[in-house]
Amino acid sequence: MYDEFYGLSDRPFQLTPDPRFWFESRTHRAAMAYLGYGLAQGEGFIVITGEVGSGKTTLVGHLMAGIDRERLVAIKLVSTQVEGEDMLRLTAQALGLGTEGLAKAQLLERIERALRQQALEGRRTLLIVDEAQNLPLSALEELRMLSNFQSGGQALLQIFLLGQPEFRDRFQRSERLEQLRQRVIATHHLTAMEPEEIEPYVRHRLALVDWQGRxxxxxxxxxxxxxxxxxxxxxxNLLAGRVLLHGSIDGLERIDAATVEMIAEDMAADAAPEARPEPPQPRRRASDAAPPGEAGAPLPARAPDPALADRIARLEERIDEQEAAIRRVLGLLIDWVEGEPAAAPSTH
Incomplete structure (x- = not known):
């Protein structure tokens, strides 16, 4: 592995989010500021969105590592496409509550009781829901209802939603989410790092694994x-890790732009779907006529058949006559039913 070759104590560019490697880029610093403001309010929703791989999960890990667990209980759900009642069950299970065989009203009662108990012990509860773009409207509505729980004028639950850009678009535009939008007290969209932040980011992660300049x-x-x-x-991280792996294999003591370009091209080729050439078709000479019905060959024109056209016309006339006869029979049947006296009830 490249960490051994370069004398590193760990791999600095793993894809698994690790709060140890938190790097405060401009966009992540802004996100933490909004999070801090939102948490200080102690109510409502905080919404953070960003592209896949923009660092949302690392942001949550950094947040969780820094909270005072004596004052704030943070529970995390990674959502799937669950409907409203299933969201309640997931929330209850995250709070350590049993849910088997419980109706919705019982679930709500148990959740509220648990939140009240946390408040009595001097702790607030934060529910973090990741992959919020997968949540249907019913689940979002149940989360909004949970945010209504109060005790002594204080909210019992604060909710932090993490999602991809499609959740941001849906959240901003959907009329059906207006009530939830009114509960949002802080929101931020994570953008990509700026060009000048790349070098500090790479050096920061390397320094955390005892990089000595190799x-x-x-x-x-x-x-x-x-x-x-x-x-x-x-x-x-993926690109830098592959570059260092190549450097360790080739024994490189210095990484240049050409090396990065080569590895990036290799990765792009690996990711691209294989080209599947069409099987070669035999060439047809201009003098060769395609058999009738073969692809590319014109179908032979047929002269209209007067006898066939006459038969079709007669069939259409017969259909019209049959429809008229059916309508007459139905009319007589309706007249007969309406004129028939009601039958006496049976005594048997």
């Missing part, structure tokens, strides 16, 4: 890393 980096590699990752942390 490998070195040429100035041109930072622009290449940015261009091929788009500034998204997960893509950057």
């Amino acid at each position: 490998p070195g980096f040429d100035p041109g590699c930072w622009e290449a890393l940015y261009r091929h990752s788009g500034g998204l942390p997960r893509r950057l």
